[in-house]
Amino acid sequence: MGVVIIDGSTVRSFVDDDDHFQKSVDERFSSLDLNNDGVLSRSEMRKAFESFRLLEAHFGVDVEAKPEELTKLYDSIFERFDIDNSGTVDKEEFRSEMKKILLAIADGLGSSPIQMALEDDDDGSFLKAAADLEASKNSAS
Numbered sequence: 001m002g003v004v005i006i007d008g009s010t011v012r013s014f015v016d017d018d019d020h021f022q023k024s025v026d027e028r029f030s031s032l033d034l035n036n037d038g039v040l041s042r043s044e045m046r047k048a049f050e051s052f053r054l055l056e057a058h059f060g061v062d063v064e065a066k067p068e069e070l071t072k073l074y075d076s077i078f079e080r081f082d083i084d085n086s087g088t089v090d091k092e093e094f095r096s097e098m099k100k101i102l103l104a105i106a107d108g109l110g111s112s113p114i115q116m117a118l119e120d121d122d123d124g125s126f127l128k129a130a131a132d133l134e135a136s137k138n139s140a141s
Helices: 008-016 019-031 042-052 068-081 091-109 127-141
Strands: 001-005 114-118
Touching: 001 127, 008 019, 008 091, 008 127, 019 042, 019 091, 019 127, 042 068, 068 091, 091 127, 114 127
Parallel strands: none
Antiparallel strands: 001 114
16 A cells, blocks of 8 residues: 655646546546447446445445435436437546546645555556656656
8 A cells, every 4th residue: 555645736737648647547448348339338337436435434434325316426427427418428528527527626635735545556546647647757857
């Protein structure tokens, strides 16, 4: 397990680095596209949302939610990603929404640094990718 310290500029720098950001988002998209059809279905996105632990409370204790509330939450998130209302999320839509989410995180963090504990094998984490990119730039200086 590793600990990284990031702030809003770390995340914003990652999003602004088109090559690293696109590669990272495209890799996550591919890992979520379970049937390899080039789009994410509602069920593939729901599996992703569940793995992101969106409803985790403080100190890792899960929040109890009714199944219909979860469905409503996941459907509303899916609809945000499905920009063209096609019933699926393509790579461009996924990239666009992830960019908005990460920039919102960057704005929320501002210049206040936070510590994050990350598993060593957590290669799918965008925040870990942002921290890794910053570290590589700092070591190259």
